[in-house]
Amino acid sequence: MPQQSQSKNLKSVAIDAHGRLDECLKKELRQLYEELATEQNTVTVHCHQCGACCNFKAFDHQLWATSLELDYLADTDGLKPVSINGVCPYMENNQCTARIGRTLGCRVFLCRQDALEMELLHEKYINKLRLLAEKYDIELEYNEFLASLQEL
Secondary structure, eight states: OOOTTSOTTOOGGGBOTTSOBOHHHHHHHHHHHHHHHHHHTTSSOOOOOOOGGGBHHHHTOOOEEEHHHHHHHHHHHOOOOOOTTSBOTTEETTEESOTTTOOHHHHHOOTTSOHHHHHHHHHHHHHHHHHHHHHTTOOOOEEEHHHHHHHO
8 A cells, every 4th residue: 555645546556565656667757857858958948046936826837747746756855844835845945855856847847948848848748757657557647736745
């Protein structure tokens, strides 16, 4: 059975006996994220670590994530309590403290990048994430990030 830090819908094929994500699945997720990073290195806009994108209310931004991404985040970076201020709980001093486990939305969204370019890149990699979930027989849920964190 998955531990409480895992979302409720992951099937046991992706969870080991200790309630952690399967190592093979984690390796494939890391590879997917590395592929995305390589592709992003060709983009002319880069993160300036201003923290604006992580302040969801102030930036008028809503981050969505899959249950698999949330489980990976919990497995790699642990869970942090969500505050009511609309700021990502993983942001400290305008720095992301969840560099390993951050979601695709976090990886793709740059506040100074063209919205269409970000959307296309996100769709490309969310489709790859869906294929990975199918491979491991995982049913994905796609929900708002902060609300989902509160439920874990």
